[in-house]
Amino acid sequence: MEKIELLAPAGDLERLKIAVMYGADAVFLGGKKFSLRSRASNFDIEDIAEGVKFANTYGAKIHVTVNMLPHEEDLEGLKEYLMDLERIGVTAIICASPYIAKTAKTYAPKLEVHISTQHSSTNSAAVAYWKKRGMDRVVLARELTLEDVKETVKHSELPIEVFIHGGMCVAYSGRCVLSNHMTGRDANRGGCAQSCRWKYRLFDKDVALHEEEHLFSMSSKDLMAAKFIPDLIKAGVASLKIEGRMKSAYYIATLIKTYRMLIDEVYEKGSIDESRMQWYYQELSKAENRPTGVGFYEGLPTPFGQLYGINGAGVTQEFIAYVLEYDEQDGTALLEVRNHFAAHSEVEIFGPTITTTSFVIGDLYDKEGEKVEVANKPMQILKTKLPVKAQAHAMIRKVMCKDRSNVY
Ligand code: SF4
CATH class of the missing domain: 3.20.20.70 (Aldolase class I)
Structure with missing residues (x-):
């Protein structure tokens, strides 16, 4: 098969x-x-x-x-x-x-x-x-x-x-006209405005069905x-x-x-x-x-x-760096910064052939060789020596100690 x-x-x-x-x-x-x-x-x-x-x-x-x-x-x-x-x-x-x-x-x-x-x-x-x-x-x-x-x-x-x-x-996929009604944008012609995810005030005649803050x-x-x-x-x-x-x-x-x-x-x-x-x-x-x-x-x-009351947008800040290059000889990597992080943070790396591996990131250096304590400029290029094996196109993320029990 x-x-x-x-x-x-x-x-x-x-x-x-x-x-x-x-x-x-x-x-x-x-x-x-x-x-x-x-x-x-x-x-x-x-x-x-x-x-x-x-x-x-x-x-x-x-x-x-x-x-x-x-x-x-x-x-x-x-x-x-x-x-x-x-x-x-x-x-x-x-x-x-x-x-x-x-x-x-x-x-x-x-x-x-x-x-x-x-x-x-x-x-x-x-x-x-x-x-x-x-x-x-x-x-x-x-x-x-x-x-x-x-x-x-x-x-x-x-x-x-x-x-x-x-x-x-x-709605059944492809059979919703909510966006058409609310915005004039046709969901079936590439225009869905995701109106189902907006927050609404609900009334029965003129009686509000919920507290003002719970849309x-x-x-x-x-x-x-x-x-x-x-x-x-x-x-x-x-x-x-x-x-x-x-x-x-x-x-x-x-x-x-x-x-x-x-x-x-x-x-x-x-x-x-x-x-x-x-x-x-x-x-x-x-x-x-x-x-x-x-x-x-x-x-x-x-x-x-359902997500009643929550619009559920969930962009994460955990992705902190993209590995542009990796030198297997000396273990240094060229990173492209994606979100704020500090040197010596606990992080994880995963890549096309790398399974998630945790480590503490070491010293960070900018292009001029100056030491950087906090990476806070998106797309900035930084160099660091990694204590684990990496590869180009790998991604580094923060280790977040948060309760993920609501996500599944
Ligand atoms: S408004 Fe919501 S339910 Fe309707 S097509 Fe868009 S995403 Fe689907």
């Missing part, structure tokens, strides 16, 4: 390269056109071509989201765009529009067509429908239990992709489905997808490194014991502070699966 695919998000070339180096089998990205994240995309066709070349050197693949629901005025240039994606070696497009899927099959037949989760495929009959129309993979709706996924895979003849980590919609938010907790991975592998799922094209390189590195190790360990040992799983939870929780839950995998989420 083919090994399950680990599918990472990327919002630009830097993040694409990080995802690949940290162990993704495939990366999905959105171009500047026809994608739900088109407003935030940094990928023009040349960037996608460079991404394909880079990924291929690691044996990884590139999938491109072409997942908007196009209106009449959106159709211009679609055929040429799909032909360009085929020409530069993109493996697959992810789409929700049957018209886009059909156009790809007609004009760019080497592209695989993956049916997006926006289509809310919730059973094997839906998968059979897409197979009959020549599609190559179905991304299941996120609103399925583990048992639903197992049954669907068992009775399907197409490869199945499922989400394992990242933001969730409070209401509709946001769901992020999905974190690590504990289901052994079952998803056993069930024959083809691909495990992480959501988050807007997320940082640090977030992507942390998740991809951890899920890569987890998946490889399942293949090696057949299962993961509870203490190992706890270690994986801890590693995943370092990506950011946003609370996570198991989504729909164990059934309809309870109120504990």
